[in-house]
Amino acid sequence: MKTHDEIMELMNREIDGLNSADESARLSEYLKGHPDYAQMYDELRDLSTMLGAVEDLTPRKHLAARIMNSVKELDSSQHESRSAFDVIRSLNLRPAMTFAAGLALGSVLIMSLSKYAGDSSADAKHLLGAFVDRNSLDEMEIVGTTSVIGEGVDGSVTAKRSENMILVNVSMHASRETTLRMKYNANELRFKGFVDVKNASSTAAEVGSAELRCTFSGEHAYAVIFDITSPQTSAITLEMLNGDQVVLAQSIATVLPSPDIR
């Protein structure tokens, strides 16, 4: 005679397709003579069907980019750390001095990494995006919006602002390869990060001194984040380039107009 636990095991294994033919036959025979267990089995099977029909949830598009940004920041910090220690080792210092030098360099590294990505170097750099936390996004209000139409480009740009950050959302379609150059006042804004929203993958943006370039064709959407470093902020200039030639120029406000202006 089968125990309750034995029957439950058989029923669950049946649902999981793990019973042998003999076990399935024994279960079937048992259920015929025990309607209460038969009902339980039917309910379990229905439950399994219901659960099996549930689809995976889809995360928001920026998640993969956010993850890869963190991976690349991790890589950069590890690379800099290794480079620093290679330099120390090459000096052939005594162990205690090596340790002290490493500690000093490590402190400098930690201090530099605590700043946001990007510096004001005149050299163009390939930088990847930075994550903007939920609270910062929720605090933002739209301060400027403009359409960009012409020269094979059709899209819109919106600027949002919180107390400490400006977020520029770009949504474009380009019929041919086009470069968007964003120029800003480096005394007022500091580049923080770039996120390729449309492709849900990391895309490099070239960041130079007071400007950022992104080259694309087709549908594209991305966001650029700036830290605000000055009480007053000027408009950001957007230029469409065909090669080195500026074919379209717009500007987008970074602050709401004063209510006193008529």
Next chain:
Amino acid sequence: MNEERDQRLVDACLKGDTKAFEQIVLSYQKPLYTAAYRIVEDQDEAEDVLQNAFIKAYENLGTYKKSHKLFSWLYRITPNEALNTIHAKKRFEGLSGDYKSGEKTGDEVFQESELSHALDSALRELKLDYRLVIILNHFHDRSYTEMSYILNIPVKTVKSRLFTARNMLRELLVHNK
């Protein structure tokens, strides 16, 4: 989720190819996000969990053993990160474990599960240990052995929890009709 392909991607990652890791992220973010969301029940926190889990995976990729599927190895990290998030939140906010989904803003796109309301409620009533085995087995087709590896518990315990969880869900759904 091809095992050969996964192994090629892991080998490439270990040689410094971050694009290969991106392929892993894109392949597995959906099921892992589902698992994370079903545990923390908040969109933003689930994303945080997933970010932390993938970073941890990236940092420890050298410890991945080919004897297990990459997906199972990644899956092993996710529930722990989710539980860390819950415990951290409880320390600060004293919640009893009833989490609500985050508010959706106008420019967010979030695809809702087609889980019926009754099943969703019943699932939420399960304790985490039982909810996890249901997610792993029914949502992601993990075998008892894989679940044992992912949850770091004996197969016998996996089966016991799974059978009990199913029965609990069944009872909840039958009595709530």
